[in-house]
Amino acid sequence: xxxxxxxxxxxxDDVPENLLALEALIRRDDVVVHKAASGDAALxxxxxxxxxxxxxxxxxxxxxxxxxAEFMRGTEKTKHIPIVFVTAGGRELNYAFKGYESGAVxxxxxxxxxxxxxxxxxxxxxxxxxxKVLKHQLETLERNRQEQEALLQExxxxxxxxxxxxxxxxxxxxxxxxxxxxxxxSLKLQIQLRQRYxxxxxxxxxxxxxxxxxxxxxxxxxxxxxxxxxxxxxxxxIRSGRLTVxxxxxxxxxxxxxxxxxxxxxxAAAGCTVTLTVPGPVVGYxxxxxxxxxxxxxxxxxxxxxxxxxxxxVLEAGxxxxxxxxxxxxxxxxxxxxxxxxxxFERVVSASQIGGLGLGLYIVDQxxxxxxxxxxxxxxxxxxxxxxxxxxxxGNRASDAS
Amino acid sequence: MQANTLLIVExxxxxxxxxxxxxxxxxxxxxxAAHGREALQALQSAQTxxxxxxxxxxxxxMDGPQFLAELASGRWPEAWQRIPVLVLTAISEPFLAxxxxxxxxxxxxxxxxxxxVARHLPVSLS
Numbered sequence: 217x218x219x220x221x222x223x224x225x226x227x228x229d230d231v232p233e234n235l236l237a238l239e240a241l242i243r244r245d246d247v248v249v250h251k252a253a254s255g256d257a258a259l260x261x262x263x264x265x266x267x268x269x270x271x272x273x274x275x276x277x278x279x280x281x282x283x284x285a286e287f288m289r290g291t292e293k294t295k296h297i298p299i300v301f302v303t304a305g306g307r308e309l310n311y312a313f314k315g316y317e318s319g320a321v322x323x324x325x326x327x328x329x330x331x332x333x334x335x336x337x338x339x340x341x342x343x344x345x346x347x348k349v350l351k352h353q354l355e356t357l358e359r360n361r362q363e364q365e366a367l368l369q370e371x372x373x374x375x376x377x378x379x380x381x382x383x384x385x386x387x388x389x390x391x392x393x394x395x396x397x398x399x400x401x402s403l404k405l406q407i408q409l410r411q412r413y414x415x416x417x418x419x420x421x422x423x424x425x426x427x428x429x430x431x432x433x434x435x436x437x438x439x440x441x442x443x444x445x446x447x448x449x450x451x452x453x454i455r456s457g458r459l460t461v462x463x464x465x466x467x468x469x470x471x472x473x474x475x476x477x478x479x480x481x482x483x484a485a486a487g488c489t490v491t492l493t494v495p496g497p498v499v500g501y502x503x504x505x506x507x508x509x510x511x512x513x514x515x516x517x518x519x520x521x522x523x524x525x526x527x528x529x530v531l532e533a534g535x536x537x538x539x540x541x542x543x544x545x546x547x548x549x550x551x552x553x554x555x556x557x558x559x560x561f562e563r564v565v566s567a568s569q570i571g572g573l574g575l576g577l578y579i580v581d582q583x584x585x586x587x588x589x590x591x592x593x594x595x596x597x598x599x600x601x602x603x604x605x606x607x608x609x610x611g612n613r614a615s616d617a618s
Numbered sequence: 619m620q621a622n623t624l625l626i627v628e629x630x631x632x633x634x635x636x637x638x639x640x641x642x643x644x645x646x647x648x649x650x651a652a653h654g655r656e657a658l659q660a661l662q663s664a665q666t667x668x669x670x671x672x673x674x675x676x677x678x679x680m681d682g683p684q685f686l687a688e689l690a691s692g693r694w695p696e697a698w699q700r701i702p703v704l705v706l707t708a709i710s711e712p713f714l715a716x717x718x719x720x721x722x723x724x725x726x727x728x729x730x731x732x733x734x735v736a737r738h739l740p741v742s743l744s
Contacts, residue, residue: 405636409639
């Protein structure tokens with residue numbers, strides 16, 4: 217607080233008796249008086265402290281009062297200190313100091329009148345304190361202004377983020393409803409077709425072969441619906457940090473075989489032949505359901521983005537890690553997009569061309585991380601993509617203990 | 619009198635098969651394509667041009683809007699532009715440049731679909 221700060225006054229006179237007499241005159245409880253017997257001693261004090269006023273004897277040996285004053289005016293730290301000259305000379309000497317026009321220069325004439333000295337000192341002390349208060353207020357104002365500016369900046373950024381979040385949500389809703397309607401369309405058409413045949417009493421539509429085909433198609437569409445809903449639930453689990461892993465010991469090679477088998481028909485429909493290279497059992501301590509999700513997601517992506525081209529899956533084990541790579545010969549991903557694809561709602565191709573929620577790789581990345589593993593992509597535009605997942609065979613057992 | 623031919627452009631194999639079955643049972647000759655590029659090829663190799671195109675919007679390789687833009691580009695026979703296009707989509711507010719006779723929303727009701735097809739077929743004197 218400015219009022220707690222000491223107000224300092226500097227007295228400069230080469231005659232010790234004069235210093236004492238002047239000090240006695242201006243002594244106040246709330247003022248600290250510093251005394252200097254020469255211009256040099258005064259300069260030292262001036263650089264060490266902040267003064268409300270300097271009272272300088274004009275006639276001193278060595279550096280006289282005017283020289284000291286000129287020095288003070290030429291120095292940043294001291295140029296604003298008001299100066300009162302004490303002079304015995306006639307009044308014509310009063311303006312010998314060239315800096316008088318810079319203001320705050322006054323004169324005391326010997327013999328000194330106690331009342332004049334006190335009132336002059338009081339004026340300068342008050343002025344000094346007022347300016348301190350004002351400075352403090354200005355600083356407070358400036359600080360407030362800066363705080364407000366920072367707050368406004370923060371608000372603007374938050375607003376921008378919110379606006380973006382709303383746009384993303386709207387886009388997601390429209391993509392999600394489109395994705396949900398596609399399997400529903402297929403199911404609805406199938407059911408209506410059967411209704412028409414039933415109405416016509418057309419039994420030829422219900423041969424074992426035809427029913428088998430219908431059931432397969434229905435099952436595919438229902439699985440698709442379930443996966444979509446699971447993905448949406450996973451996103452909300454990930455957001456609230458509730459993506460849990462329930463590990464158990466199982467053979468990853470068996471799981472990969474199993475998934476490829478289940479998708480054989482879809483792979484054939486997409487024109488993708490699969491080459492699967494597995495060394496033998498790769499046993500690890502992972503969440504079976506989650507790791508299956510990873511394999512399905514990578515395989516469906518390979519089908520989507522590499523339709524009509526071969527897919528190569530390689531499973532390897534070593535150094536306490538399992539490594540699964542899924543390679544497609546599809547459109548590939550330019551280097552600048554390779555980090556983005558692991559974020560939610562990101563895709564490299566427009567949603568009007570490739571279906572899906574834009575969540576797959578994000579969920580895969582989160583699952584792999586929850587197992588203490590990693591995922592990366594090796595790709596170039598037009599050269600296909602290889603997604604490589606590495607999982608420690610011990611899963612996250614080490615960090616589970618913590 | 620020769621049966622009317624329809625061209626079905628739809629990427630989902632299950633939906634495509636259903637639509638084909640429905641239209642065949644309605645007495646149409648049916649051509650199918652999995653996306654816009656295949657549809658252009660189907661039009662090129664067709665003996666008789668289809669009387670109507672059933673078009674999905676979201677498809678790989680060449681989506682519905684891109685296919686419509688191709689038809690309107692002048693790069694293809696003018697007769698193709700005169701074929702009515704019935705859009706079948708799950709998108710609630712599809713952006714369409716033009717050249718579309720009607721939009722039918724998925725999941726579609728078979729009756730609604732058959733009515734819409736009938737509405738846009740050229741009137742034939744039989």
